[in-house]
Amino acid sequence: GAGVSQTPSNKVTEKGKYVELRCDPISGHTALYWYRQSLGQGPEFLIYFQGTGAADDSGLPNDRFFAVRPEGSVSTLKIQRTERGDSAVYLCASSPRDSSSGANVLTFGAGSRLTVL
Amino acid sequence: LAKTTQPISMDSYEGQEVNITCSHNNIATNDYITWYQQFPSQGPRFIIQGYKTKVTNEVASLFIPADRKSSTLSLPRVSLSDTAVYYCLVGAAGTGGFKTIFGAGTRLFVKA
Structure with missing residues (x-):
């Protein structure tokens, strides 16, 4: 697609429920990132994929989170x-394959706003 | 990953040039400096990236001194629509990927 698409844009759920958030990256981008952003804070890294495998999941806060x-x-x-x-x-971003030099440039989606009541 | 320090907020007026400085004392040889912009209810958007000296594109300029321990994002003649949070990141791609860690950013308020 033309950009990174995230669904749903808003999700309200009750404490204890299970939630899935979807990210559709830019076509051809092999790297995919998930971040979490709280009000007034910068995006917090959760997990990074290179292709199908999770190259770095060190940001997942606990075993309730899985991607x-x-x-x-x-x-x-x-x-x-x-x-x-x-x-x-919850923000998703994608980028082309790791560059041999420079730093990855990420394209972000608009995010999925999760509210747990 | 090198840590970055930038001002929490800045104010400016329309038409002025805005310079946001980021400190990254522990920058590594392979690291690049990347700036993102974020508007409310949107994901961050890439602005500019550089390694040393000066980089300019249609949106901004990035000045990096020889020691690379800091960098300055320069926004020429800002408008109200430049009100946003600006993030400075330091890191490098390579085997294993690049975590891309964001700090708290600098909140720029542009006034009429």
Whole structure:
């Protein structure tokens, strides 16, 4: 697609429920990132995929959070037993394959706003 | 990953040039400096990237001194629509990828 698409744009759920957030990256981008952003804060890194595999998942806060990218394009962030503290905007970004020099330039989606009641 | 320090907020007026400085004392040899802009309810957007000296594009200029321990994002003749949060990032791509860590950013308020 022309940009990074995230669905849903808004999700309201109850504490303890399971949530899935979807990211459709730019076609051909092999790198995909998930971030979480709370009000007034910068984006917090969660996980990074290179192709189908999670190259770095060190930002996932605990084992309730899991992300997959089975075919190397669309990714799903899964949150189990949601807690009120999980409320935030979840941002997805993609970039072309790692460059041999320079730094990856990320293109972000508009985010999925999650509210846990 | 090198840590960055930038002012929490800045105010300006329309038509002025705005310079936002970022400190990155522990920058590594392979690291590049990248700036992003973020408007409310949107994801960050890439503005400019550089390694040393000066880089200019249609949106901004990036000045990097010889020691690379700081960098300055320059926005010429800002308008109200430049009100946003600006993030300075330092890092490098390579094997294993690039985590791309964001700090708190600088909130720029442009007034009429």
